[in-house]
Amino acid sequence: MGNVDEHLLESIDLLLTDLVGIKSDTGTELEINVENFMHNWLKELQYFREKPEYLGCYKLPQDPLKRGAIWALRKGEGKKTIILLNHHDVVNADDYGLLSSYAYNPEILMTRLKKIKLPQEARDDLGSGKWIFGRGTADMKAGIAIQLALLEQYSKVAHFKGNILLLSVPDEESLSRGMIASLSLLNDLKEKHSLNYELVINCEPHERSEEGAGTIHGGSVGKMMPVIYVRGKQSHIGNVFQGFNPISLLSKIADEVELNPDFSDEAHNEVSPPPSFVCFRDLKKTYDVSIPNAAVGYFSILTLKSTPEEITDRLKDISIKASEETIYKIGKKHKDYIDKLGSSEKVARWDVKITTFAELYEEAQGTSGELFALDYNKTVEKIKKEIENKLIGLADATTILIEKTLAYIDDMDPRVIIGFIPPYYLHVSNRDFHHLSSSIEGLSDEINRFTLNKWNEMYRSQNYFMGISDMSYFYMNERTDVVTSLGPNMPLWNKIYHIPFGEIEKLSIPVINIGPWGKDIHKFTERVYKRDLLERTPSIIKHVMEHLLDEK
Incomplete structure (x- = not known):
């Protein structure tokens, strides 16, 4: 050695x-x-x-x-x-x-x-x-x-x-x-x-392609988990065109999102991996002879610069496009079916509303006021106990609160709700610090001087550790957007899940993974x-x- x-x-x-x-x-x-x-x-x-x-x-x-x-x-x-x-x-x-x-x-x-x-x-x-x-x-x-x-x-x-x-x-x-x-x-x-505090040194393992070329990281990738909830229109399978199957629309949205490199961030010559769904399911509790009333999916997206607001806007655009294409295909298939029957039945016309959870919550407040607020808060308290007793997880808890909010909306038409599930990780890079000391700024060069002299080996320097890490909570440069966009669209925010952004801002420490x-x-x-x-x-x-x- x-x-x-x-x-x-x-x-x-x-x-x-x-x-x-x-x-x-x-x-x-x-x-x-x-x-x-x-x-x-x-x-x-x-x-x-x-x-x-x-x-x-x-x-x-x-x-x-x-x-x-x-x-x-x-x-x-x-x-x-x-x-x-x-x-x-x-x-x-x-x-x-x-x-x-x-x-x-x-x-x-x-x-x-x-x-x-x-x-x-x-x-x-x-x-x-x-x-x-x-x-x-x-x-x-x-x-x-x-x-x-x-x-x-x-x-x-x-x-x-x-x-x-x-x-x-x-x-x-x-x-x-x-x-x-x-x-x-x-x-x-x-x-x-x-x-x-001069520096945080984390020691997560790194990957490399060969024995003599290690890697150090001067930051960490961010992560958010959007949830897509689709409410359809339930009907008997014998009359499927009288209903709207939420799985069809959710599938289309998922197809547009899954492994889509347009969601991969590029920053400082590095690229984050594209998103992938970690859950996709209908919300039927038991089997019956009907199409499901709702379906939900959520996925992880890794960020280097994208904000919750930007991701929400992209998902809105995708959901609008997916809704239009799904409605068109349903209409065409319905017409083909009518023609095959030789029936005079009219083609069903659907309208799908796309909203964020924040918009949905505001709509429920406007429609049902204090009655909604009391029931919602009661549900939150029940959820807290169930999470503590490991009866449900945060994803299911989020779905419950979306459904509770939907129950107080007068509009019963199909709808897409976009929100977020915990946890949230900020993307951080020492390159984004406004005031970085020269010693920290030149740290990768100093490490390579050391490794070349000691072992004749070079260590690559990357701006982001892509494995997700606790380094995400030592620095932030976008608090306003996170607070105004992420919080209101995360049903569990400040109820079961919270990030003390003020404490992070007080720390503001550069990080390195060795x-x-x-x-x-x-x-x-x-x-x-x-x-x-x-x-x-x-x-x-x-x-x-x-x-x-x-x-x-």
């Missing part, structure tokens, strides 16, 4: 084994297991035994699972502070099938994997001995192990210049509740301990590259911290 601190290498290796061995499935009480491990491990360090006030577990407010964010401050000289960010939840191991009981024990898992059929690349990596397989090895227990080991090392340095704040949050793989809740914690710690090489994230062949884990990634992070903290 070259000139690597042997104690650091050993600490990272042992920590990874311990961390992976602790199940911390996202959205479950299991996350608390790894929180307790980290908190107890940090408490045993001499530095925190002597300064317990610099270590804590910040409990997430109103979290039914009682999860917390672990924070640890290595307080040195001056105000300059580097934040080491990680998340300690992982996706569950259901995808491992019969091997799920071994997913958290890399040594046994790798032995078992040799006995089953694997994709060739995974089999080659398994046989090379250069990779560690297991759930969370790459995403992101490796990053935690590196950060904890580095914090331990710096806790022993006398007259340490600068400050290091480690923050480990839950729920990143779900709704990022841990990061969102920790925004106020970061601002409180900043004021209490006179800290100037993580190990990982493959097959969220798959049963998930793995992390040993050399990155034990040598390259910790060495680069050390260099970046010392470069920034030593700078006058």
Whole structure:
């Protein structure tokens, strides 16, 4: 491993084994297991035994699972502070099938994997001995192990210049509740301990095409989840032209959206992936001999510059066009059917109204006033309890509130409603900062000087981490649009889901992702590259911290 601190290498290796061995499935009480491990491990360090006030577990407010964010401050000289960010939840191991009981024990898992059929690349990596397989090895227990080991090392340095704040949050793989809740914690710690946050270093794994060409990211992709609700007109299947099947219209809208590169953002010579639907279904509760009354679909869209308002406007245009084409096709088919019957029946004429949820809500208020408001708020309270008891998810809760609002509208014609489902991630890039220090601006060049000198290797610099991350909540430059466009069109906004934009604006910290090489994230062949884990990634992070903290 070259000139690597042997104690650091050993600490990272042992920590990874311990961390992976602790199940911390996202959205479950299991996350608390790894929180307790980290908190107890940090408490045993001499530095925190002597300064317990610099270590804590910040409990997430109103979290039914009682999860917390672990924070640890290595307080040195001056105000300059580097934040080491990680998340300690992982996706569950259901995808491992019969091997799920071994997913958290890399040594046994790798032995078992040799006995089953694997994709060739995974089999080659398994046989090379250069990779560690297991759930969370790459995403992101490796990053935690590196950060904890580095914090331990710096806790022993006398007259340490600068400050290091480690923050480990839950729920990143779900709704990022841990990061969102920790925004106020970061601002409180900043004021209490006179800290100037210079940079956030995240350690999510990165992908690469070859061994000697790593990647660092100076930002993170944004994400929003539009929901398309289509109300049709129910009818018996024996009289289908008397009804309007919402599936036909929703299918047309989905066809226009699915994998449409027009939705791919381009910024700073990078392009986000096109959108894809994650849910598409009718809303019939039971089978009967009728077409469904409504259908719903929602999809993820990744952004580099698009705002909620721009996405809403595009979806409105698509829905209008799709409605016109669907109505035309229904009319043509109806006419052909009438001609085949030799009937004098008239062709049905349909009118489909396209509205946002905000417009629908305003319409319901105008139609039903206080009666609507009381019923809507009562439904929200019922939904809160059902979500806490895991009876429904946020997507179903959103659908319920759309239907509740529709129930107070006099107009019963077919309609398309466009809204948003949590979570929402802001797109952030250091390139978009209005005032970026020269040291941060030149950080990628500094990293390459270091890697070329140490290993004769170059690291590519990208402006956006495309895997979605908690880095999205450290900076924003479009608050007005988000508040005025996203909030009113997200039924759960400020009721069950909330982002404290004011706290983000107070932080406004540049970010960088420096993580190990990982493959097959969220798959049963998930793995992390040993050399990155034990040598390259910790060495680069050390260099970046010392470069920034030593700078006058």
